[in-house]
Amino acid sequence: MVNHDELISNLISKDSTHNQLSTSQLVTASLRRGEGRLTETGALRAETGKYTGRSPKDRFVVRDDVSSHKIDWGDVNQEISEDVFDALYDKVIQHLNDKEELFVFNGYAGADESTRLNLQVVNEFSWHNLFVRNLFIRPETREEALSIDPQFRIVSAPTFKADPDTDGTKSEAFIIVSLKKKIILIGGTEYAGEMKKSIFSIMNYLLPEHGVMSMHCSANVGENKDVALFFGLSGTGKTTLSADPYRELIGDDEHGWNDDGVFNIEGGCYAKTIDLSEEKEPEIFRAIKFGSVLENVVLNDQGEPDYEDGTLTENTRAAYPLHHIDNARIPSVAGHAKTIVFLTADAFGVLPPISKLDRNQAMYHFMSGFTSKLAGTERGVTTPQPVFSSCFGSPFLPLEPTVYAKMLGRLIDKHEVNVYLVNTGWTGGAYGVGSRMNLKHTRTMVRNAISGALELGEYEKDPVFDLSVPTAVTGVPTEILQPRNTWSEGSIYDQQANELKEMFIENFKKFGDDSAEIADAGGFK
Incomplete structure (x- = not known):
């Protein structure tokens, strides 16, 4: 039987695993690793390959004794077995163990402290870790972050490609939620939005149980x-x-x-940027600065974003922390x-x-x-x-x-x-x-x-x-x-x-x- 907690604990305790890096450290790591490029505005720009949007057909929920009678099963919540999840989880952990570096973020989902969810995200890519640092709620200190006992984990391995014939998936990509083991397993896709939306799905499961x-x-x-x-x-x-x-x-x-x-x-915020202009959307335009992440935005020779260019995708995006908006309520x-x-x-x-x-x-x-x-x-x-x-x-x-x-x-x-x-x-x-x-x-x-x-x-x-x-x-x-x-x-x-x-x-x-x-x-x- 797979001991999920032990496998992940061994992974994040490795000397090569970076825990709770700052924004500047993650930007530096992304540039050093060739994952992105700094734009003229100071934002980090990354590409997500052929996956430039969510892959709903590759999203599954593990059917087990916890989920079986609660989930609205169907095309949205596709079922997958515990055995398939366990086998894939073991392969993903082995894949990540072979990487020279990993990146871990601890934080929260939910500004209401009585119902917030303690999170831990393990990333193969440093820019993905910057993304979740922007999108989820950041602890006030590193010490607070490291003391968090996670109630749910995301394990993300974009370069691990599943084999549908042997792994039980529909393609090389997969987003699998185990409510029993409190793990979201993501592989085969570099689109960072999968992490954000997976946690939202978890909150849509948990909050109604509290009458919220x-x-x-x-x-x-x-x-x-x-x-x-x-x-x-x-x-x-x-x-x-x-x-x-x-x-x-x-x-x-x-x-x-x-x-x-x-x-x-x-x-944080995850804004579409196609045709973005300072005249039409000044708050969003000005929020894209150092620490922000731009996904699939085309840059000109001077490193300036061309928001009108949808060559890579119409779904170009910016991810930035809430405080980048001048009038954000915090x-x-x-x-x-x-x-x-x-x-x-x-x-x-x-x-x-x-x-x-x-x-x-x-x-x-x-x-x-x-x-x-x-x-x-x-x-x-x-x-x-x-x-x-x-x-x-x-x-x-x-x-x-x-x-x-x-x-x-x-x-x-x-x-x-x-x-x-x-x-x-x-x-x-x-x-x-x-x-x-x-x-x-x-x-x-x-x-x-x-x-x-x-x-x-x-x-x-x-x-x-x-x-x-x-x-x-x-x-x-x-x-x-x-x-x-x-x-x-x-x-x-x-x-x-x-x-x-x-x-x-x-x-x-x-x-x-x-x-x-x-x-x-x-x-x-």
Whole structure:
């Protein structure tokens, strides 16, 4: 039988293993090892090879006596046996034992100390260790870090390639979670985001057990303590819209909501950088400096990032600690949410740019989680693809979606939260014909929603989706508020809108009779 604790203890106690290196030490090591290059801004730039996004088809959960009756098994949570995990774990440890250097980080997931998770990450690459140092919560001192007793471990070996025929995987890459052994085993992929999202999945498993809502959302707070949450999949605008110079950033991607309020699960941000500019997104642009990591961003001869170049991938990324944002809230905790924004990148171009949802509609759209996967966010995605992702984060949910939906519904009722649906996708036509929503207009609409200004205005019903659309928003052209007005031919819009409506209805059937009441009350008539 494999003794997992003994194997990992022997590995991290080797003289060649570097424990809890500082940012500057990790940057130096990455440059010395040829893993990356310093940019003109001071950030470390690395490439991730052919894996430039997550590999959901290579992600597994070990089925054992702990997980068997708790996990929502299926295409998202694919099962794998304990024997397969143990054999692969043994091979990965042997692989790492042969390396001249390894890098270990100890830290936390969760800014709420009562429910935070003690972490240990073992990396083959020094730049990966810098990545997790940026993304997870850093202990205040080295002594504190070294005293952490990990409750969960990530073991990452990118250069270990699995053999599907003998190792029981689907490809050379694998991300395997063992809830019983409290280990996440990653191999065959250099994409650093797998580590971040794996821990999020663990928190989505653990927090509900404590009665805490876990959420795939960004969050910020104003001077009046008005917390706003932004739900959405990658590329819908969570990071961009939450980075507001007039509000403190709580976090850009993963949060919990308990009896005291909202808290960040992470200690950093992981922002998409394709077409990034200082003019459009100044907070993110300025956060990319020494200590930050750039993934797959093309550099010119002077070492300057070319954010418009998607040669390697459309999913170019920047990973930086939260304190690189000037108005970040540290520690990243705040009160209860007053406004929730569901973000959808509608590639059909038929949903309104903003609409207000009643409580039943909020439950319906949360469980539906409609958006479009944008180019590069997953392997093989090269153009926007319509997708329904329950709770705006189904790839990271180990439990049934209704668990999270019911928790959110109770919180909306208890705290009288205003909920809006915001389309950050296309207008004037579908992808390839229309254009992407104007970011300036979207920011203005969101700020009006958060401030309460939209509560005072008038609304009219969208005839297809039964959504309440404001008749006017200060600072936004009135003609864009009803999407049909932006299309050159109304009949084509009608056809496309009704097609999407039917997709919503068909998708919701998968939730069965338990969700019939939500479908009747919040769905499309």
